[in-house]
Amino acid sequence: MTMPDADGPLAEQLLRLTRRVHRIQKRHLQECGVGITPAQSRLLRTLAHYDAPPRMADLAERLEVVPRAVTTLVDALEESGKVRRVPDPTNRRVIRIELTDDGRSTLRELHRARRSAAEEILAPLTDEQRKVLGGLLDTLVDGGTGRSC
Numbered sequence: 317m318t319m320p321d322a323d324g325p326l327a328e329q330l331l332r333l334t335r336r337v338h339r340i341q342k343r344h345l346q347e348c349g350v351g352i353t354p355a356q357s358r359l360l361r362t363l364a365h366y367d368a369p370p371r372m373a374d375l376a377e378r379l380e381v382v383p384r385a386v387t388t389l390v391d392a393l394e395e396s397g398k399v400r401r402v403p404d405p406t407n408r409r410v411i412r413i414e415l416t417d418d419g420r421s422t423l424r425e426l427h428r429a430r431r432s433a434a435e436e437i438l439a440p441l442t443d444e445q446r447k448v449l450g451g452l453l454d455t456l457v458d459g460g461t462g463r464s465c
Contacts, residue, residue: 340436344429350422351396357426359389360398360415364423369402369412398422 342354352360362378363370372390376383390413393399398419404410415423438446 337433337437341430341433344433344436345426348425348429350425350429352393352398352422352426355385356389356393356398359386359393360419360423360426363399363413363415363419369414371404371410371412375413393419 338354345352345354345357350357358379359375362375365378366374370378372383372386375390376386379386390399390401394401396418397416399413400416401411402414404412438449441449
């Protein structure tokens with residue numbers, strides 16, 4: 317199998333599609349009126365995957381960002397009432413982050429906005445094209461683990 321040229325037309329198409337997806341998702345976020353940034357949205361979605369409230373360090377690791385970035389996001393989300401800091405029941409020096417009821421409601425709105433954005437992006441495709449694209453995306457998502465800088 318030949319390796320594609322990383323600067324070739326296919327790579328450029330993929331990058332353009334990624335930028336388009338981000339723009340459309342951002343617009344849908346604004347239209348749903350939840351008043352949060354894409355980064356805050358990502359943090360909320362990440363929080364929802366934990367069984368118990370995580371530490372900020374856990375969030376930073378999962379989001380692959382520095383802890384200070386998580387602090388800034390949590391500060392803004394806490395100010396808007398979507399998350400709260402709670403003490404760890406076993407170690408009073410540790411603070412955990414949990415979703416509030418408003419945060420869970422916001423997650424539902426975010427889910428609707430993301431689905432709406434996805435439908436807009438996929439609208440030009442036939443059912444067969446969607447099926448093929450799904451298979452290709454599965455291959456790319458689950459594919460090679462080798463990384464280079």
